[in-house]
Amino acid sequence: MKRTLALVLSIVLALAMVFSLAACGETADTAKTPENPVIRMSTTTSVNDSGLLPYLLPVFEAETGYTVEVQSAGTGAAIQKAVDGNADLILVHAKASEEEFIAGGYGVERLSFMYNYFVIVGPQGDPAGIADCANAAEAFAKIAESGSSFISRGDDSGTHKAELKIWGDNAPNPETDTWYVSAGQGMGACLTMASEQNAYCLTDKATFLAMENKGDLAILLAEGDDMKNTYSVIACNPETLDGLNTEGAQALIDWLLGEEASKLIAEYGVEEYGEPLFYLIED
Amino acid sequence: MDKFAEAFGYLFSLDRELVQIIGVTLKMSFFSTLISCLLGFPMGAAIAAKKFKGRRTAKRILSTLTGLPPVVAGLIVYMLFTRYGPFGSLNVLFTVKAMVIAQVILITPIVASLSSAVIEGNCRTIRETAIGMGLDGKKTFALYLTENRTALFSVLLTAFGRSIAEVGAVSIVGGNIQWKTRVMTTAIMLETNKGNFSFALALGIILLIIALIINIGASLISGEEPCDD
Incomplete structure (x- = not known):
């Protein structure tokens, strides 16, 4: 028992050494380094x-x-x-x-x-009916009116700032407007949350398209004069x-x-x- | 430095949001610690003192699980409670309940492992005493725990410390939702991501102060005495 353990340990150690040496080698040979x-x-x-x-x-x-x-x-x-x-x-x-x-x-x-463009994603059924809106501000107003869940980044990121700009003076209060969820997380985490909770979310298109598990989410509004990024x-x-x-x-x-x-x-x-x-x- | 002043200003002016965040943090840590200890103490005692098949294996598994990365505990709970997961219909994801469940998975093995080490130290003596007193199995088992209460209390504090400081699991299953599941650690993470580094650090210091107050309170209750008196 002890002997096998020692053997396994020494193999692991040897492998670790080989890998670290290989890693050193890689950095060593860049020919025309500035x-x-x-x-x-x-x-x-x-x-x-x-x-x-x-x-x-x-x-x-x-x-x-x-x-x-x-x-x-x-x-x-x-x-x-x-x-x-x-x-x-x-x-x-x-x-x-x-x-x-x-x-x-x-x-x-x-x-x-x-x-590129920010897009508004949401549940395929589109309970707030935003698909025909002219721009994001109009879509946000409809979401607020219907009280459908909306996930906000809430983290001072570029996307969050763009979202706040679209809300303008109508920004919801996350404390009292329970449909408005201020997640304080990255784009991927917020999209996952939106997919879990059948909620709307403003996202950059690239991150949404690259997302593996979209669940029921779909792009509902893709272009508007206020969605350029x-x-x-x-x-x-x-x-x-x-x-x-x-x-x-x-x-x-x-x-x-x-x-x-x-x-x-x-x-x-x-x-x-x-x-x-x-x-x-x-x- | 002004960011520090700002953070403590929030604390001393009892900023409603900060108070709410501290409230959620304490509620979560209280229940995580309570449940982990209720499960972990008997487990630890059983492994230390009881003869049963697979005892050694159980011990190995438990001590391995003490190294479970919080993120993995979070993922497990996420997979269980995701909308299309086995318990999706319970609507537990992104609530404090989910955070407590993830932390219990994370902390119970630590409690069990540590308490089994504690009880192993004196379980022979205790059993002989119990036999001498003519106690039955159940009472003997209880004696393992009560006789070690001081050491087990410090295990409990370790569990509490782990719970209050943990961020990986709670951010996955809690979602760091403002006014709902945001706790001190996820608030610190958020401020860090915002680039408010000094404010984040100040929140970290506030968290430590809370932990200190709780530890002082705990040592007053347990009334620990040095043996050299």
Whole structure:
């Protein structure tokens, strides 16, 4: 008994050593590594969880020899990390917060380069009857009127800010309006909750399409003048923040705005979902 | 620093939402601890003192389960109570009940494991005493627990600490819903995700203060004395 245990342990130990050695080897042989090869990117969950960055960045990394470390969180946290000096650039989608970031001296320039649409998803039966609404504000009014459940991100994220903007002065009170659920969680968790509770939810289209288990949820309202979702990239300001990889951040921004990335972005999702998940901003 | 002031300002002005969150936290931790101990103490005593088939296996399983990741406990409860799951019709998901169930799954093995270690230490002596006193099986079993009450009380406090500090399971099955299932830990997580790092830290300190008050209260009740007196 003891002997077998010792044998199993030593095999496990040996395997662990082999794997850690292999991992070391991988990082060792990048041929044309730039001087400062690590770029720290702070971004929102929607561009990362939808698979866009995992799809784009390996191409950039292979071409330039940079390594991009992506930290994804809600827009609030994504920006705060950059303010704290823990990122070289940000890729987010909340105009007001972005402008505040630049006004505070933390960012250089806001470069909006792609957009998509928020969609309202809900139970297929559409109890509030929002499918024919002209825009999201009208749909929200109908949801409120019918008292159907609505899941709000409630986490200060870009999507949450967009939702609050659509509610405007009619924002429900999560304490007294029990149909309005302020979940304080990420997009995926909120969509799961909406599917569990037959509730409506405002989401970016990419995350919804990429969701595995949609249950009864369907996209009920897809386009409206108030549902555009613009993504921007901002390099952090080396005059305010220390220890930045400004050169790397600029290389990544140039690449993202360049022809090759544009082509890749426009193609992303077409094969899998029959439509692109992100559109380019033509200037 | 002003964020710290803000957080404590909330606490001392008895901000309604913060008070409600603390209330939910205490309610959840109270029931999680109570149920885990009601299940875990007898389990621990049985494993320490009773002779039965598969005792060693049971012991192994329990000590393995003490390493159960909270997220997995959360997932198990989620799968059980999801709308199309076996108990979906009970409408328990995203309520405090679901959070307590997940925590009981998580904490009972810890209580059972720790209490069996405690009782193993003196169960022989206790059994001899019980035989001497002519007690029956049930009373002897009760004696294992009552004779170890001080040590078991600290097991209970460990269970409480685990419960009040836990975030992985409760955020999955509770959903962190404002005014309903939001507890201190999920509120801290939310503030962290918002980028309000110092406010989140202040909430963490408030949580620790609550734990401290409860521990002080507990030590007053148990009246523990050093043996070197």
